[in-house]
Amino acid sequence: MTASEKAYYSIHPKFHMAVDCIIFGFEDGELSLLLLKRNFEPAKGQWSLMGGFVEEGESVDDAARRVVGQLTGLTDLYMRQVRTYGDLDRDPGERVISSAYYALVDIKKYDHSLVQAHNAFWVKLPEVPHLIFDHDQMVQDALHFMQYQASVKPVGMNLLPEEFTLSQLQALYEAIFREEMDKRNFRKKIASMDYIEKTGNIDKTLSRKGAALYRFNPERFKEIGQFKI
Amino acid sequence: MTASEKAYYSIHPKFHMAVDCIIFGFEDGELSLLLLKRNFEPAKGQWSLMGGFVEEGESVDDAARRVVGQLTGLTDLYMRQVRTYGDLDRDPGERVISSAYYALVDIKKYDHSLVQAHNAFWVKLPEVPHLIFDHDQMVQDALHFMQYQASVKPVGMNLLPEEFTLSQLQALYEAIFREEMDKRNFRKKIASMDYIEKTGNIDKTLSRKGAALYRFNPERFKEIGQFKI
């Protein structure tokens, strides 16, 4: 790189870059968020999203994966960038630009000890408290974006165990879109999606009769490739 | 701020932060992008989006507005953040994180001398050349996002003059979604949108008969608040 090329960059300022993660779970017919009750500064004692700074040598996407992994012990989650927040005073301590990411977690599968160590808790969406900085806005934006994605792509299943009943699936979509759905119409729609397939197993935990378990088959989805709920 | 609070930030690295702008126009029934044929380093001679670094004391959103303003002379454009690109080597010169924004411009209204000074050109979407870095990806993502927004919000009109004919409007949506639409069905749909109102003026430039001119009324849209095309 020539001197002038170097100057092209170096005359411009640099910024702290962070990621904040909106971690969605699903339990008891409600979406939940995994939130920190901060036992560290800044904003100790307040509620916030799990976040962290982008470090040298990692992409912003990787930082988000790392941060979620640090809290949940989980890798390979379904994660998407929501947007980037770059207002001057969004962090009152110092200027920090932050990219928000949402993650979808099977709430049965996270590392409890890590969550406990971070003083983090699952909070049902209607009970989410006020969060620090612009995290309330991030949650709003993430929810909307997630709702949109869930309406056009079969991503909701990432919030359920690998095998799930149709009642669970319906309850999930009712929670995501905050609207009741008709059982027969819902099941008709799912039946038309050949990539949601019966596993042959039966779940007996919720009813004497037992409910057929289904799974999402990503390969078959790739062939067909359309979803709308 | 205490010393420990300061350390909380300062132990972390800082990054150059840029914005890159996908500037859409509409002409001759096609979407166009305003692109730079770079007459400066780095990547001199290649095509790129208009971009710039975020400076101290300006938000990322403001940086995007400034950068589009520098090229077009226009402020108050409809602009939305697309997403942020944070891969390690996305800029081969040095690590730069960049937020992409798209802007919708009335192609009749920009400052020609500024565009000329930047060696920028309107290029019809199907003829857009390969761009530097990850700008091809940015264009893809911006187009998809813009298409989505245009399908659920009345934002397409930002690409047209204040007053427009229904033929222009239909051609615009056909260009955005790359699909032909039925004239009668289209006009039926628009007629049901009370916030797209006849101005009483007539455009005579395209036909002997003349075509009624319409305008978008944002106040009336706010009252009604739904759009789908």
Next chain:
DNA sequence: TTAGTGAAGTGTTAAAATTACACTTTTTAA
């Protein structure tokens, strides 16, 4: 043994939205 419980599972009809489709009107330039 059988009656009660509680979730799982299953079709049809009405209403609404979308799509397909072709001719008439208007103006002016030749």
Next chain:
DNA sequence: TTAAAAAGTGTAATTTTAACACTTCACTAA
């Protein structure tokens, strides 16, 4: 006066979506 060229207009068929209630099953407890 007529040819040209875009503007403007309505109906019927199809598809999609929404509304709606009872039966089945397997177990538990009387």
